[in-house]
Amino acid sequence: MTPAELAAAVLDAARRVVTARGLDPTLLPETTTVARPRQPEHGDYASNLALQLAKKLGVKPVDLARELADELARTDGVKSVEVAGPGFLNVRLDAAAAGALARIVVQQGRAYGRSETLAGEKVNLEFVSANPTGPIHLGHTRWAAVGDSLGRLLSAAGAIVTREHYTNDAGAQIERFGRSVLAAARKEPAPEDGYAGEYITDIANKILEAHPDALDKGEEFFAEVGHKAMLAEMRASLERFGVHFDVWFSERDLHNGGAVEHALEELRKQGHVFDHEGAVWLRTTDFGDDKDRVLIRSNGEKTYFAADCAYYINKRERGFDRCVYLLGADHHGYIARLRAVAACAGDDPARNIEVLIGQLVNLVRAGEPVRLSKRAGNIITLDEIVDAVGVDAARYSLARSSTDSVLTLDIEEITRQARENPVYYVQYVAARTASVSRNAADLGITRGDDFDAALLVHEKELDLLKALGDFPAIVATAAELREPHRVARYLEDLAGTYHRFYDKCRILPQGDEPVTELMRARLWLNDAARTVIANGLDLLGVTAPERM
Incomplete structure (x- = not known):
């Protein structure tokens, strides 16, 4: 049960x-x-x-x-x-009802832990959303791990999730990027307000190799081709990290497709747009913002906030019930203004929009800050993190702590093969459960089509059964609260519970000892633990190895 x-x-x-x-x-x-x-x-x-x-x-x-x-x-x-x-x-x-959970877990397999709590709800999950002017850096990497895990959790709760990356490919930063790449192509120093780092030179060289006449085309050409090359690098880095986006949304599309004008018209219909001193404003103070926001300046220039409004309305018109934004530590001001946008659009800010803020990440080695990237100049890149610790260690370590707190990762700690390293500790249990199954097969022992659940009465067996029974509620709560770290902490507790079971309850026979029905029942329980560990790690985008 x-x-x-x-x-x-x-x-x-x-x-x-x-x-x-x-x-x-x-x-x-x-x-x-x-x-x-x-x-x-x-x-x-x-x-x-x-x-x-x-x-x-x-x-x-x-x-x-x-x-x-x-x-x-x-x-x-x-x-x-x-x-x-x-x-x-x-x-x-009763013992049979308690032990029967092992059968349920094994039979449900990958479906165990999933629910219909959010069945049918369409969620737009936007995270990372890095400017296409440089590689994915450490701050983005935390949101990549947390955001993708959150998407997996929401899907496990029955939601229809679209993972979306918003590309800021309009405005001054793209112009500066183009000037920087052009300067590198000309072997000139980067502009004073430009971008530095070897990656700029790499992109410039790629452009020159593909377009021998590129120097005759000017900075606009370098901005266009360069930012596409940067986007391709970003996608490759994220895919390597196990993060796939369903939609790469371009800010340019908002402007070129008339979405900004359409959004202003819709907001004006709701009665929250007003004109003042030649500019067009949105009265966000009616809904908790600290000041009203300019949409179009007196010189006719549209603001970034106008694009933010258009993007939210675009998401809602694409049929999303809930728009979830995962933003960086310097975006606290966006919470009130984006909620105000939802209210101005006639929506319920408590339901239709969520803005989550993630804190910074520090990377250290033996207590000392890791040096900045040679290739990227003033940042540490996602690829460098993966090269240093691997995908599994990086993803698990970034997702196991609440995003409300600043996170410090020690490279030596998260790669150490020791009980004190949480990702190793959990993956070791995954490997141990698989090893038990292999050893059983080598001995010619199978768990059979069924077992006597009433045999699982040992204290450590019952502890493990109760821990396995907690998994669906943990998944549902983590999805509801948008807190993937709850799954990681549960897995660490489960790993300890399994080790205690393994130490006290022998699963396989020794020597010429006959195979008992209790051993077969424990094989079911072992495989149930393997199932839950694997399902939990998968929610974090981490593998459940069969050998370590």
């Missing part, structure tokens, strides 16, 4: 009790949950449903809890139900 199945049984019992009492069943919630008690002696799971319902139904919590306990105790798989405190239910499952 899974925690979700037990929670459904608790709710079914409540419906029967409420109906028998002649009370209003519409006061019952659509769903409920169960949780593991802090103290194992209190049972396998606990429910506070009686406490939640008592006041609504006009009954005493303890009385309702007693009736719920009596009704729930009749459920197949429930061994006993006790009432504790003011109305908590402490539930114990």
